Amino acid sequence: MRRLPLLLPVAICAALLTGLQLALSAAGLQSYLNEAIIAAYHAIVVLGLCLLMGYAGQISLGHGAFFALGGYTSAVLTTAPLSAARDSGWVRGLRLAGALVEREDLYGAQILTVAPGAAFLAALLLTLAVALLIGYPALRLRGHYLAMATLGFGLIVYRLLLGTDWTGSADGISNVPPWHLGCGLTVSGRPAYRVQNFYIAWGLCLLTLALLLRLAHSRIGRALRAIHEHEAAADAMGIPTAALKLRVFVLSALLAAGAGSLLTHYHRGIYPSAADATQSVRYVALVAAGGMANLWGALLVSATLNFLSLRGVFGSYDHAVFGALLILIVSLAPQGPFQPLAERLARRRRARKEAAHGAA
Amino acid sequence: MPDVMQLLLQHAFSGITLGSIYAVVAIGFNIVYSTTGVLNFAQGEFVMLGGMTAVTLAAFTPLPVAIAGAVLLAGLCGAGLELALFRPLRRHSTLHMIIITIGLSIVIRDAALHIWDEKVRALPYFTGDEVSSVRLLGAAISPQVLWVLGTVGLLVLVLHVFYRHTLAGRAMRACASNPEAALLVGIDTANMRTLAFALSAALGGLGGCVISPISMTAYDMGAGLAIKGFAGAILGGLGHPMGAVVGGLLVGLAESYSVLSGIPAAYKDATAFAILLAALFLRPHGLFGSPERESLKEL
Numbered sequence: 001m002r003r004l005p006l007l008l009p010v011a012i013c014a015a016l017l018t019g020l021q022l023a024l025s026a027a028g029l030q031s032y033l034n035e036a037i038i039a040a041y042h043a044i045v046v047l048g049l050c051l052l053m054g055y056a057g058q059i060s061l062g063h064g065a066f067f068a069l070g071g072y073t074s075a076v077l078t079t080a081p082l083s084a085a086r087d088s089g090w091v092r093g094l095r096l097a098g099a100l101v102e103r104e105d106l107y108g109a110q111i112l113t114v115a116p117g118a119a120f121l122a123a124l125l126l127t128l129a130v131a132l133l134i135g136y137p138a139l140r141l142r143g144h145y146l147a148m149a150t151l152g153f154g155l156i157v158y159r160l161l162l163g164t165d166w167t168g169s170a171d172g173i174s175n176v177p178p179w180h181l182g183c184g185l186t187v188s189g190r191p192a193y194r195v196q197n198f199y200i201a202w203g204l205c206l207l208t209l210a211l212l213l214r215l216a217h218s219r220i221g222r223a224l225r226a227i228h229e230h231e232a233a234a235d236a237m238g239i240p241t242a243a244l245k246l247r248v249f250v251l252s253a254l255l256a257a258g259a260g261s262l263l264t265h266y267h268r269g270i271y272p273s274a275a276d277a278t279q280s281v282r283y284v285a286l287v288a289a290g291g292m293a294n295l296w297g298a299l300l301v302s303a304t305l306n307f308l309s310l311r312g313v314f315g316s317y318d319h320a321v322f323g324a325l326l327i328l329i330v331s332l333a334p335q336g337p338f339q340p341l342a343e344r345l346a347r348r349r350r351a352r353k354e355a356a357h358g359a360a
Numbered sequence: 361m362p363d364v365m366q367l368l369l370q371h372a373f374s375g376i377t378l379g380s381i382y383a384v385v386a387i388g389f390n391i392v393y394s395t396t397g398v399l400n401f402a403q404g405e406f407v408m409l410g411g412m413t414a415v416t417l418a419a420f421t422p423l424p425v426a427i428a429g430a431v432l433l434a435g436l437c438g439a440g441l442e443l444a445l446f447r448p449l450r451r452h453s454t455l456h457m458i459i460i461t462i463g464l465s466i467v468i469r470d471a472a473l474h475i476w477d478e479k480v481r482a483l484p485y486f487t488g489d490e491v492s493s494v495r496l497l498g499a500a501i502s503p504q505v506l507w508v509l510g511t512v513g514l515l516v517l518v519l520h521v522f523y524r525h526t527l528a529g530r531a532m533r534a535c536a537s538n539p540e541a542a543l544l545v546g547i548d549t550a551n552m553r554t555l556a557f558a559l560s561a562a563l564g565g566l567g568g569c570v571i572s573p574i575s576m577t578a579y580d581m582g583a584g585l586a587i588k589g590f591a592g593a594i595l596g597g598l599g600h601p602m603g604a605v606v607g608g609l610l611v612g613l614a615e616s617y618s619v620l621s622g623i624p625a626a627y628k629d630a631t632a633f634a635i636l637l638a639a640l641f642l643r644p645h646g647l648f649g650s651p652e653r654e655s656l657k658e659l
Contacts, residue, residue: 059455137641144399148594149640151587152633159633163626277587281462288459317474323466326459331449334456 048255054293057228062154068275070257073123172271291336379612384567385589404586410565411577438561597649
């Protein structure tokens with residue numbers, strides 16, 4: 001019974017999105033789907049960060065770097081030709097394991113590269129390693145000091161990407177191939193694939209939401225909130241605070257990297273600006289505007305704001321409007337724009353229940 | 361003097377110059393943080409605002425007047441923003457306030473882009489010009505560097521006197537150590553918060569003027585400075601006045617010397633932050649901070 005009320009809204013959301021797609025396609029506004037897809041991948045990052053910040057109370061100003069780490073690993077591995085090393089032992093081994101794929105490059109020549117699926121796995125493994133390495137010492141820091149450490153980590157990644165030749169320096173990496181997932185599904189930015197990509201992106205986003213909602217309402221979620229409230233008290237209650245914080249940090253980093261990898265295949269490329277500090281700050285700001293410990297708020301605010309700003313609705317005032325909305329939402333509704341609504345609903349439900357009791 | 365020594369000295373001077381700029385921003389962070397518990401991420405934007413205003417004013421007024429005008433404007437801006445945005449907030453956590461300062465920095469940056477443009481400007485050198493140099497211990501430095509160092513030194517001194525020996529300064533310190541007790545002895549803590557914002561903004565504005573001839577002024581310079589200044593404040597230990605100066609200088613020196621160590625110049629920021637991370641992991645509360653001090657003002 002507990003499971004139903006939690007997942008019902010997710011199902012309703014999925015139905016609404018299907019309706020949206022059908023309506024947009026019927027109205028000939030298919031191009032709107034493009035921004036909706038990109039917004040979905042960014043929303044996955046925001047959702048992961050929401051669990052870390054809102055529930056566990058640990059700030060991270062470095063999630064743009066994890067996003068870029070995932071995207072760049074996929075981009076580098078799927079574009080670097082291994083044809084020259086065709087006969088070496090490790091290439092043959094990888095090929096036998098099915099991790100390599102022979103494809104045509106832009107000019108029609110045959111090249112051998114890592115398959116997108118294997119690159120995705122490599123991206124997740126690399127992110128896992130980096131997140132553990134950074135998270136272990138960083139999560140011992142608190143408050144502003146943790147913010148600084150994660151910000152510093154993000155800047156290091158950004159500078160390394162910007163200054164290294166094989167990550168394309170300031171140009172980034174382009175010509176990343178599409179990812180054929182099987183079952184006729186392909187992650188690709190071509191207009192012909194747009195509708196299925198809309199469902200892939202939003203399907204993954206809602207799946208993330210459902211998983212995180214379950215997690216937040218489980219024993220682990222309650223433990224995280226205890227850590228947020230009072231870490232020493234949580235420790236005294238026997239909650240393994242350090243291990244839990246690290247696990248949530250790694251989980252949110254993996255979500256960011258996965259979204260980065262998929263969006264890189266969709267975009268056919270990735271650029272250093274993905275790891276920029278302003279991008280990381282934007283993710284944090286979206287979590288805050290969604291109401292901190294509010295996964296639904298984070299999803300709705302981030303998807304809406306990103307969609308509008310990607311559509312160019314705010315014109316040349318894009319940043320200014322984003323900043324102003326941020327200030328407005330946080331100062332007027334610190335619990336998220338949907339909290340006042342939810343409170344009113346709860347109050348009405350309680351009133352109705354009391355009225356029913358009174359009648360009986 | 362051997363060449364190596366001269367090289368080291370030259371880098372030390374450039375590091376100290378960079379570092380003193382970061383120190384100004386770090387001091388600004390500290391003034392607001394210790395009085396309000398808020399980290400003002402728009403601190404870098406005040407530096408930009410000061411520089412931009414001074415450049416504009418300098419076109420038709422003498423330089424000292426332009427600088428005074430810029431400092432005044434930045435200070436008023438800081439006070440105005442505090443009055444408009446932070447004073448009305450009652451049930452907001454510190455983290456909410458910090459997010460608001462982030463929003464504020466985005467808005468100010470974009471406003472500056474629309475008021476001025478994306479061009480890089482600079483004030484004229486206060487004395488001499490870009491080629492004139494002073495020999496100091498065998499290293500050549502621009503006179504403007506001496507202006508920067510002198511200003512930062514003077515600021516630290518003035519702030520020290522202000523905090524120790526004036527009523528307003530002592531009231532601000534009282535707010536920092538215990539806001540409720542300060543309220544009980546009749547200090548208007550709300551006004552002290554406004555004063556802290558105004559002071560740190562004016563300070564940032566002055567910093568923006570002094571560094572303008574060397575590091576130029578552009579609408580998007582604020583974010584980078586805020587990050588470096590934040591790094592300095594954190595490294596020194598938040599809320600520790602001298603810590604900000606030492607922290608800022610260390611960040612500048614790390615940046616300057618990382619070039620010397622053979623690491624490619626493109627990675628100098630990465631190196632500086634790697635050192636910062638290492639320092640933080642070893643001393644989780646900064647060089648001069650103490651756990652007790654921080655635990656009072658958690659996020």
